Amino acid sequence: MKIKKICCIGAGYVGGPTMAVIAKKCPEIQVTVVDLNKERIAAWNDTDVNNIPVYEPGLGDIVAEARGRNLFFSTQVDEAIQEADMVFISVNTPTKTYGEGKGQAADLKWIELCARQIARVSTTDKIIVEKSTLPVRTASTLKDILSHTGNNINFQILSNPEFLAEGTAVEDLLSPDRVLIGGDPSPKGQAAVEALVEIYSTWVPTERILTTNLWSSELSKLTANAFLAQRVSSINAISEICEVTEADVNEVSRAIGSDSRVGPKFLKASVGFGGSCFQKDILNLVYIARTYGLNEVANYWEQVIIMNDHQKRRFAKKVISSLYNTVSGKKIAFLGWAFKKDTNDTRESAAIYVADHLLNENAELSVFDPKVTAQQVYTDLDYLGTRESTKNASLVTVTKDPYETCKGSHAVAVLTEWDEFNSYDWQKIYDNMLKPAYVFDGRDILETEKLKAIGFRVYTIGKTQTQ
Numbered sequence: 001m002k003i004k005k006i007c008c009i010g011a012g013y014v015g016g017p018t019m020a021v022i023a024k025k026c027p028e029i030q031v032t033v034v035d036l037n038k039e040r041i042a043a044w045n046d047t048d049v050n051n052i053p054v055y056e057p058g059l060g061d062i063v064a065e066a067r068g069r070n071l072f073f074s075t076q077v078d079e080a081i082q083e084a085d086m087v088f089i090s091v092n093t094p095t096k097t098y099g100e101g102k103g104q105a106a107d108l109k110w111i112e113l114c115a116r117q118i119a120r121v122s123t124t125d126k127i128i129v130e131k132s133t134l135p136v137r138t139a140s141t142l143k144d145i146l147s148h149t150g151n152n153i154n155f156q157i158l159s160n161p162e163f164l165a166e167g168t169a170v171e172d173l174l175s176p177d178r179v180l181i182g183g184d185p186s187p188k189g190q191a192a193v194e195a196l197v198e199i200y201s202t203w204v205p206t207e208r209i210l211t212t213n214l215w216s217s218e219l220s221k222l223t224a225n226a227f228l229a230q231r232v233s234s235i236n237a238i239s240e241i242c243e244v245t246e247a248d249v250n251e252v253s254r255a256i257g258s259d260s261r262v263g264p265k266f267l268k269a270s271v272g273f274g275g276s277c278f279q280k281d282i283l284n285l286v287y288i289a290r291t292y293g294l295n296e297v298a299n300y301w302e303q304v305i306i307m308n309d310h311q312k313r314r315f316a317k318k319v320i321s322s323l324y325n326t327v328s329g330k331k332i333a334f335l336g337w338a339f340k341k342d343t344n345d346t347r348e349s350a351a352i353y354v355a356d357h358l359l360n361e362n363a364e365l366s367v368f369d370p371k372v373t374a375q376q377v378y379t380d381l382d383y384l385g386t387r388e389s390t391k392n393a394s395l396v397t398v399t400k401d402p403y404e405t406c407k408g409s410h411a412v413a414v415l416t417e418w419d420e421f422n423s424y425d426w427q428k429i430y431d432n433m434l435k436p437a438y439v440f441d442g443r444d445i446l447e448t449e450k451l452k453a454i455g456f457r458v459y460t461i462g463k464t465q466t467q
């Protein structure tokens with residue numbers, strides 16, 4: 001089956017960049033990204049590509065090249081589905097906040113709504129591609145809905161999980177470690193697999209395109225994120241030991257990362273991992289294991305989350321204890337709000353939870369992030385429901401100037417590893433802070449000895465604090 005038109009439902013962090021790269025590499029295929037959010041679609045269509053809703057290095061150039069040629073962003077969902085040969089589902093699958101599985105299971109209501117919409121408007125055979133991160137066996141739900149439309153249309157379901165990392169998404173899409181495609185073993189299922197393989201093989205070497213059955217593909221995405229998060233929590237657990245034994249977590253990371261069996265990646269100690277996938281996918285894995293009565297398996301993976309929560313909590317407690325056990329009425333400057341550098345995504349960012357802990361102690365926060373808006377900061381805090389939104393607004397100030405953020409503060413906390421933070425005039429920052437002036441480096445990116453020479457009292461994650 002030769003694919004001529006693709007529709008992607010969902011114009012978010014996965015759908016937008018993925019479809020932009022497919023459009024760039026396959027100019028003969030018409031790619032339409034649809035979303036019910038009119039503001040988001042308008043932002044994708046903004047003539048200034050600096051205003052597109054997803055910030056990723058290099059993405060604006062790709063969108064500018066393909067948009068209007070064979071890449072389109074639209075709110076006309078039914079029309080795009082009806083015309084497409086292949087439909088990617090790339091909608092949000094958050095952790096449930098209600099009912100059975102609350103706090104662990106994935107909320108699949110948007111997936112089901114997509115399936116029912118596809119079934120309702122389709123008049124021709126289609127390949128449906130799961131792009132959202134989904135629990136294993138979700139394809140059976142899609143199959144069940146789509147196979148009972150009563151209009152004799154053939155739908156083939158594929159699993160094609162995304163392994164891109166925010167901040168390097170474009171690079172990951174242009175040169176992926178692997179592309180994973182899961183499909184049904186039947187002849188029609190394998191024909192659908194080959195249709196998607198043909199698209200990716202336009203620019204991805206065939207040896208990097210892995211094909212599996214549906215269930216292995218779905219589970220592989222959850223497993224990959226669980227393994228990566230496990231490494232982060234593991235090194236963060238060691239960072240706490242380093243701080244009390246005078247070991248240096250960077251030296252420990254280098255030593256164990258030099259072992260070819262371990263490798264160096266994801267061994268950077270930090271205030272904790274965030275993002276849309278790690279926590280959600282592990283909780284999903286925990287829920288699946290418990291559903292099947294695999295309690296020991298569930299407990300094992302749940303500990304990764306427990307360790308991550310502990311890391312954020314102890315960082316906040318370190319700020320409080322260092323400032324004479326009270327931060328009430330004290331200004332704490334936050335450098336960074338995004339969950340990692342080179343992205344404007346704040347989902348599950350460690351900064352949110354550190355801020356929440358400090359706000360519980362009546363601290364006054366001033367926040368600067370080069371890519372995150374003030375509205376997003378307040379939305380993130382309000383979503384927690386810890387206090388009234390008016391209280392958050394009164395205790396938190398968001399500025400567009402890092403020096404203004406730090407001015408008059410008792411302490412600066414680095415929560416995101418933006419490269420620019422290291423290039424700031426830290427003498428100027430020090431001169432305009434209350435003394436003693438503290439820096440809490442939750443990402444270990446600053447030059448500790450240089451800061452100490454200026455006069456700062458410095459706490460760096462994974463290192464013993466000395467003055």
